[in-house]
Amino acid sequence: MIFRRVSEGRPxxxxxxxxxxxxxxxxxxxxLDDLTTTKTTLDLEHLLDDDSTYFxxxxxxxxxxxxxxxxxxxxxxxxxxxxxxxxxLHARVHSIGKHA
Numbered sequence: 001m002i003f004r005r006v007s008e009g010r011p012x013x014x015x016x017x018x019x020x021x022x023x024x025x026x027x028x029x030x031x032l033d034d035l036t037t038t039k040t041t042l043d044l045e046h047l048l049d050d051d052s053t054y055f056x057x058x059x060x061x062x063x064x065x066x067x068x069x070x071x072x073x074x075x076x077x078x079x080x081x082x083x084x085x086x087x088x089l090h091a092r093v094h095s096i097g098k099h100a
Contacts, residue, residue, distance in 0.1 A: 002082045003071070005036040009071065013063035013097050019057065025092040027059040027087065032078055035071045042075060045081050062089035069093070 060074025071078060074091060081089050 002032055002079070003035050003037055004033055006040055007036050007038060007070075008040045010038050010063070010070065012063055012070060015063065015094060015096055016071075017094060022057060022061055022092050025094060026037040027090045027092050029088045030060075030062055030069060030091050030093065032082055032089055034071050035078065035089075037071050037075055037078075039075050042079065054075070057092070058090075060089055062087045062091040064093055 057073070060077050061072045062074075063070045063072050071091075074089070078089050082088075
């Protein structure tokens with residue numbers, strides 16, 4: 001199993017982070033099997049594109065909410081890591097407090 005769970009959509013509340021806000025979060029390593037995806041579809045052409053992160057962040061974006069790590073952006077990076085038989089991914093992790 002690559003991911004903890006595959007899910008469609010974001011169950012957590014809107015966090016309002018911009019690309020520059022994400023860039024302020026230092027990357028850390030997360031285990032692929034601790035991540036829950038927020039997308040169920042994948043563009044294979046994007047997965048295989050060497051320049052897929054050229055205009056984006058080099059690191060995946062992960063949201064920590066209620067003790068679970070959600071892969072918000074970076075599904076292609078995570079799958080590339082898995083295909084290279086790596087079980088860790090460098091990601092920026094943003095924690096959202098508990099909401100009712």
